[in-house]
Amino acid sequence: MENDKSEKKTKSKKRLKEDSIAYKKYREKANARKRKFLDKMTPEQKEMKRLKDREYYQRKKAENKVKTVNDMTERQKRKKRKTWRINSQKYRHKKKMIANILADSPPDTENEIEDDNRESRKKAGRKQVKKDKAQAYRTVKKQKHKIQKMEKIINQLQKKIQRSRRREERASQKTADTPTRNVDELTRGCPVTAEVRKRLLFGEVLTTQLKDTVEKLPKNSKQREAFQKCVSGNRIKKTPFK
Structure with a gap:
């Protein structure tokens, strides 16, 4: 029984290793598709994508789903620095290999150099x-x-x-439109007595008061009809004002 359990553990470890390799291959293909998709985008679309990614990052940061280095514990910082060192080593190694390949390759012709x-x-x-x-x-x-x-x-x-x-x-x-101003306009250049001026001013005041009163009454109302009957009698109709 113990041997079976140990065999199962070794198989599960091998399976995990195989899965991790498959996952890396899958991620490489996905990254290649992403780069191809980005190359086809216009500058405006790229700019919009950058803005959306920045807003998404800020939103995640506000929700405390993304931790900065200052927010990490000492253990998390050590783990992150270890990841950075590994990535830096990989980058330097890759750069060194490319330099060695270029050094060992034969020199290009003038046409190839010009094309490059x-x-x-x-x-x-x-x-x-x-x-x-x-x-x-x-x-x-x-x-x-x-x-x-x-x-x-x-x-x-x-x-x-x-x-x-x-x-x-x-x-x-x-x-x-004050009554006094109207009377002044009527009597300008035409001297009148105080009594005449007093009567003219009374007529202007009365006319102004009647206008203000009728404007305050609602249209098509009984009050407005009664007011109009009061101010439009037979004496007013018979008197010639021209």
Whole structure:
């Protein structure tokens, strides 16, 4: 029984090793597909993806699902530093192997060198174009935001000016349509006695009061009809005002 258990443990360990290798191969293929997908993206799409990834990271960080080095315990820090050292060693080893391969390879012909230079220039040009497009996209987005903000401020100021103009117009109408001012306009250049001026002023005051009263009454109401009958008798109809 003990031998069977030990055999099962060794088989499970081998299976785990095989699974880890398969998983690494799977991750390599997935990363290759991801790189291919990123190469096909436009600069605007890449910029939008960066913004979404940054927002996702900040959200995870706010939810305490992502730990920074300052938030880690000493044990976690040691584990993270060990991972960094392993990755750095792998990177240096890979770089050294590439340098050795290039040193052992035969020198390229002039045509191959020229082709390589042309290809590198093309890549550098495409990279610069993508960078310029991304910068232009960010600049246009900022300018649009500023324009929208300025338009909002302008609309608020225009509404404020319109309200102040309406208040000034109402105030000027109130001061301009006083009975005394109307009498002054009627008697300008035509001297009248105090009694005539008094009667004219009484007529203006009475007319103004009647207008204010009828404007306050609701339209098509019995009160308005009764008021109109009171101020429109036979004597007013028979008197010629022309």
